[in-house]
Amino acid sequence: MTDVLSVDPERPDPTVIERAALIIRTGGLVAFPTETVYGLGADAFNDDAVARIFAAKERDPADPVIVHLADAGDLPLAARDVPPLARALAERFWPGPLTLVLPRAERVSPRVSAGLPTVAVRVPAHAVARALIHAAGVPVAAPSANRFGRTSATTAAHVLADLDGRIDLVLDGGPTFHGLESTVVAVEDGRVSVLRPGALTVEALNGALAELGAPPAELRRSGPSAGSPGLLDRHYAPRSPLILVRGPAAAVRAWLKEALDARPDTPLGLLLFDEDAAALQPLRPLHRLAALGSRRELAGAARKLFAAMRELDAASPAAIYAVEPDLEGLGLAMADRLRRAAAEVVDLGPREDPTARTA
Ligand code: AMP
Numbered sequence: 336m337t338d339v340l341s342v343d344p345e346r347p348d349p350t351v352i353e354r355a356a357l358i359i360r361t362g363g364l365v366a367f368p369t370e371t372v373y374g375l376g377a378d379a380f381n382d383d384a385v386a387r388i389f390a391a392k393e394r395d396p397a398d399p400v401i402v403h404l405a406d407a408g409d410l411p412l413a414a415r416d417v418p419p420l421a422r423a424l425a426e427r428f429w430p431g432p433l434t435l436v437l438p439r440a441e442r443v444s445p446r447v448s449a450g451l452p453t454v455a456v457r458v459p460a461h462a463v464a465r466a467l468i469h470a471a472g473v474p475v476a477a478p479s480a481n482r483f484g485r486t487s488a489t490t491a492a493h494v495l496a497d498l499d500g501r502i503d504l505v506l507d508g509g510p511t512f513h514g515l516e517s518t519v520v521a522v523e524d525g526r527v528s529v530l531r532p533g534a535l536t537v538e539a540l541n542g543a544l545a546e547l548g549a550p551p552a553e554l555r556r557s558g559p560s561a562g563s564p565g566l567l568d569r570h571y572a573p574r575s576p577l578i579l580v581r582g583p584a585a586a587v588r589a590w591l592k593e594a595l596d597a598r599p600d601t602p603l604g605l606l607l608f609d610e611d612a613a614a615l616q617p618l619r620p621l622h623r624l625a626a627l628g629s630r631r632e633l634a635g636a637a638r639k640l641f642a643a644m645r646e647l648d649a650a651s652p653a654a655i656y657a658v659e660p661d662l663e664g665l666g667l668a669m670a671d672r673l674r675r676a677a678a679e680v681v682d683l684g685p686r687e688d689p690t691a692r693t694a
């Protein structure tokens with residue numbers, strides 16, 4: 336059975352946290368809110384507990400898990416030989432949605448790293464997450480709290496939809512703030528490479544690197560690679576096929592209009608920015624819209640993205656149509672998730688300069 340306990344996201348009740356921490360210390364699994372998405376936590380030193388994460392999620396054992404610390408000062412528990420540039424980035428961005436890939440400390444279960452000599456580490460900026468990790472007294476290995484390959488969980492209800500009966504406890508601290516996972520970077524020879532774009536934008540990262548006198552981050556192409564084995568081409572997928580449309584705004588809207596006109600009596604899902612949705616009104620009753628808000632307010636859109644995908648998917652539409660955001664700021668991470676969630680990408684050519692775009 337999976338218990339659910341409500342917690343105040345800012346001032347969690349210490350007795351609730353202690354109950355959850357006891358489960359972690361004794362090898363169990365607790366889902367908890369972070370500022371990015373909900374994590375599924377286990378004692379990172381306990382090999383059997385980490386194995387339970389993989390079993391509950393049905394996660395590929397070759398996909399390594401991020402280790403969460405209560406405080407940057409605990410870094411030696413999880414990692415060793417931390418390069419000065421990584422230390423400077425941790426100082427700048429922790430607590431927060433930056434994950435650093437570093438040489439793994441001996442006590443961390445090798446299962447966490449899927450056999451790699453490295454470990455991915457971060458300090459989350461969420462009072463519940465930090466209180467839990469602090470009370471557990473061990474680094475907490477925690478991937479996103481969803482079934483492997485499916486859409487990440489941004490509410491306790493999403494966690495239960497995927498993992499009820501498979502984990503011991505869910506701490507319900509309400510919806511998460513960013514709604515996208517952390518940005519994962521590797522630091523080698525004074526250079527930073529982004530292995531997975533995320534809630535910390537590349538622009539913010541590069542701003543800090545410039546101040547530190549380091550070159551801008553290199554963007555690794557997503558897809559299975561030695562750099563980050565978990566970056567599968569297909570991930571975050573809803574059950575209904577997601578069709579991602581990219582290109583100039585006018586072409587995208589015309590394409591969508593035609594696609595909808597061709598299937599007036601088919602249940603379809605639409606995952607759209609308000610600007611694109613407005614151009615397609617009125618919608619037919621079977622064409623259901625999950626609006627992300629304005630494409631100019633990507634923080635709000637990112638926060639809604641995974642919940643909107645799940646909401647549309649729940650109605651089992653024949654297809655879900657989504658439009659790719661501009662590839663800047665949080666748009667880069669949103670586009671990454673959408674591409675990997677997509678069964679098909681419709682490319683209508685290069686888009687216009689986003690700074691010149693109106694409407
Ligand atoms: P999550 O499911 O949010 O915990 O995502 C974990 C992701 O972080 C993995 O899928 C990898 O892409 C990345 N990651 C974790 N550990 C490592 C590592 N040791 N080296 C490279 N990438 C890692």
Ligand code: MG
Nearest residue numbers: 478479480487
């Ligand atoms: Mg995940």
